[in-house]
Amino acid sequence: MGLMPDRYDPTTFESKWRERWRSADLFRTREDPERPKFYGLDFFPYPSGAGLSVGHCRNYIPTDVLCRMKFMQGYNVLHPMGFDAFGLPAENEAIAKKTHPAPMVKSYGENYRRQMDLIGISYDWSRSFYSSDPEYYRWTQWIFELLYRKGLAYRRPATVNWCPKDLTVLADEEVEGGLCWRCGSKVERKQIPQWFFKITAYADRLLEDLDSLDWPEGIKEMQRNWIGRSEGVEFEMKVVLPDSGAADDPNEFRVLNRERQPTFRVFTTRIDTVFGMTFCVLAPEHELVPFFLGSTEQASDPETAKHTR
Numbered sequence: 566m567g568l569m570p571d572r573y574d575p576t577t578f579e580s581k582w583r584e585r586w587r588s589a590d591l592f593r594t595r596e597d598p599e600r601p602k603f604y605g606l607d608f609f610p611y612p613s614g615a616g617l618s619v620g621h622c623r624n625y626i627p628t629d630v631l632c633r634m635k636f637m638q639g640y641n642v643l644h645p646m647g648f649d650a651f652g653l654p655a656e657n658e659a660i661a662k663k664t665h666p667a668p669m670v671k672s673y674g675e676n677y678r679r680q681m682d683l684i685g686i687s688y689d690w691s692r693s694f695y696s697s698d699p700e701y702y703r704w705t706q707w708i709f710e711l712l713y714r715k716g717l718a719y720r721r722p723a724t725v726n727w728c729p730k731d732l733t734v735l736a737d738e739e740v741e742g743g744l745c746w747r748c749g750s751k752v753e754r755k756q757i758p759q760w761f762f763k764i765t766a767y768a769d770r771l772l773e774d775l776d777s778l779d780w781p782e783g784i785k786e787m788q789r790n791w792i793g794r795s796e797g798v799e800f801e802m803k804v805v806l807p808d809s810g811a812a813d814d815p816n817e818f819r820v821l822n823r824e825r826q827p828t829f830r831v832f833t834t835r836i837d838t839v840f841g842m843t844f845c846v847l848a849p850e851h852e853l854v855p856f857f858l859g860s861t862e863q864a865s866d867p868e869t870a871k872h873t874r
Contacts, residue, residue, distance in 0.1 A: 579685060582685070583682065583683075583685055586685075586687075587682075591687075592644065592687045592688060592689050592690075593689050593691050594641065594642065594643045594644075594689050594692070595641075597641045600639060600640060600641040601639070601640050601641065602640065602641050602643070603632070603635040603640040603641070603642045603643070604642075604643045605628050605629075605631060605632040605635070605642060605643070605644040606644075606645070607624060607625050607628050607646065608624065608649075609646070609647040609648055609649040609696065610648060610649060610677060611648070611649050611650065611652075611654065611655075612648045612649075612650055612670050612673035612674040612676075612677050612695075613673060614658075614673055616673075616676055616677065616680055617677060617680040617681070622684065625681070625684070625686055626684070626686070628644075629644075629685075629686045629687055632644045632687055633687055636687070642687075643689065643692075644687055644688055644689055645688065645689055645692040645693065646678075646681070646686075646688040646689075646690070646692075646693055647693055647694045647695065647696065647701075648670070648673075648674045648677065648693075648694070648695045648696065649696050650670040650673075650674065650695040650696050650697045651695075651696040651697040651702060652733075653731065653732060653733040654731060654733065654747065655669070655670050655697075657731055657732065657733075666697075667697065670695060670697065671695065674695060678690065678693070712762065716763070717762060717763045717766065718760060718761070718762055718763070719760070719761055719763065720758055720759065720760050720761070721758065721759065721761065722756050722757070722758050722759070723756065723757065723758075723759040723761075724754055724755070724756055724850060724851075724852050725754070725755065725756075725757050725759065726739070726740050726752050726753075726754065727752065727753045727754070727755045727757065728745040728747070728748065728750055728752055728753075729750055729751075729753060730745065730748045730750040731745060731747060731748055731750070734757065734759070735752060740752050754850055756852065768792050768793075768794050769794070771788075771792050772789060772792055772794060775788055775789065795832070795834055796834065797832055797833050797834035797835070797836065798832070798833060798836040799830055799831065799832045800830070800831055800833075800836075800839075801828050801829070801830050801831075802828060802829055802830070802831055802845060803826050803827075803828050804826060804827045804828065804829070804853070805826070827853055827856060829845075829847070829851070829853055831845070
């Protein structure tokens, strides 16, 4: 056995072992009922032209370490990878590049696979797929139809973050300083019909089952807070408005036009404190804010907020 070299050269050492793993087809999962099973599932990345980032590696490498340990402990390990390619971002990018989205996302996915192989992650690529494959999304459609028939999927208007350039809804986490994280466009707040899943129907079961999980208590507490069950009272508040032209001072709500009274719902865990309530505060993104001020942008302005208290 030769001496360990003074300098580590990844281009020779790692390429040698990657080729050994590839030629032995080491990471392909085969049926073996005699061995205990372990399923290691990473989140499927959206295949963009930018390729992998350090953030991807931060998620994938710890899972790979765990799967390799289980493999050495004798488990039959299933460690698959796919690509979350179905959606408006890919479609809009293909339109901008004047190409079809299918070959575009496939080429991006192949680059992701090349980069993942360079890292040496132990994926079973024989099971890879794109979420835009009909063989995959037919099951997405199947489960959605099942939830809809059971009354667990419903549609209603909701105020959302809307990117006018990408033409898509953004989560709050995808809005950075009022701008779209992807393209930098100014995000709008608008009402759009949205689909919702009735996750709250399972809140009690989710909370009860947490007790049986062998997880760190801090993680379980985070899950409890995410489920967010609270016991209290929900009630409706009416907004008193002046009758147009009838009041001497438009800021004095003396004469009411009861046909124009908007309402909003309030939840409290302390119903006994409601009788001492003197005012309510609406968040700038509340659906009633445009009703009073004309736009949510005005509501966010400090001067507007000062004069409308």
